Amino acid sequence: MTLNEDESILYVADRANNRIRQVDLPTMTVTTITDSESPSQDAGTLAWNESFPPESQRGIYFDEPFGIAFYTEPAKVGEDAKKLFPKRASVLLVSELRSHRLRRLVLVGDVSGSGQAGPASFMYAGSYNAVSGHVDELGPASMFHSPSGISVVPGTDGGVAFVADAGNHMIRRVEKELPKQLYISVKSNLHPNTFEDVDEYSFGNGNMAISHGYYSINGPPNNETSHAFGFVSYSDETHVLTMCAYPSLEYFVIFKGPIHVIISDVFHQVKGNVYISWKGTGPGDERAETFRLKDEGED
Incomplete structure (x- = not known):
């Protein structure tokens, strides 16, 4: 579980249901953010709209989400993003126990490729074809074995995280690969x-x-x-x-x-x-x- 910035929303990795849920704490209303029964992602254009990287995934499926951490990042990508575009996007970093990878879930925004506003799922690190292993590298070149607990280092805009790699019996430091x-x-x-x-x-x-x-x-x-x-x-x-x-x-x-x-x-x-x-x-x-x-x- 993890809280947003003002601690008004609790995000939960619902492992058995393969979903990410949010709880509005003032009202105790529960909402499903990602649905394992959503339609799969179709092919889309990769036109860059300067808001988010292209080809996001609207039909988001998780395979036993376990660790979850909230952070914010610049809502724009590219050089001088912080200076030119102060608006920030809310993001969840989620570990998938059975798929052996880390996923970056952008919660809101006009995400190119999805056809609608967020959420949108992007690869962060680990095997993109759900293969376990142990490799220290950037992005999908790295490999995990049942990553579980996860934490994002404050002030890094999601650029550095620590992961409990359960199957490998290790604590791993992960750096986000820049596009x-x-x-x-x-x-x-x-x-x-x-x-x-x-x-x-x-x-x-x-x-x-x-x-x-x-x-x-x-x-x-x-x-x-x-x-x-x-x-x-x-x-x-x-x-x-x-x-x-x-x-x-x-x-x-x-x-x-x-x-x-x-x-x-x-x-x-x-x-x-x-x-x-x-x-x-x-x-x-x-x-x-x-x-x-x-x-x-x-x-």
Whole structure:
């Protein structure tokens, strides 16, 4: 259990029901924050709205939540967030006993990717595919065995926490992995007059009649960079996406058709790392591969 800042709300990890509950202490009203029967997260756009990292999870499922700690963090992300945006978001850090991971639950806010205001769940540390172990690393590169009690160090904005790693018989210090902004630029590489055979260039795309290019960028599940995809339908079409991504994670991409795709650290590649630059020239061109971001100071 944990209290909010003014001690008016008690948050409870309801382990057997796989839910997070809140108790309004003045009225003793109990409300369920996350429901294990909520619909699962669907694929969404990764457009950055400058409020929260994208691809949050509206259908939130916990597998035996155990430890729970309340803290606040800047409601905006990026450099100088504290100075420029003093408003703060209420957050719960929750340990999952059976999934061997820590989850960050943003309680309120216009969370991009969810379609509604919070809550939204993000990965904090531990195995994203519910595998136990013992690894000291950042984010999903770390591993726990049945993490239980948890506490956030005051004044760190959730950046440092201590966890009782029950299965490993250890007390672990956890640092939050900071995201990097990843830019994805997709342009059509099809000449305006190249539509003589529509079927040759067409990919299946639901309601769209013509689509000559396709792209998909995937991260692991239960993570704020789970999925981004799109279709390119016109010769002058351009897509620009900004998503938050983590050096500890591996990303998988698929590109098809006559499109030009650039994935990099910075917009227009003025300075920084270019991870992928691919140009397809025909309908049969395709590329599929994995990549990782470079961490600070890495060549």
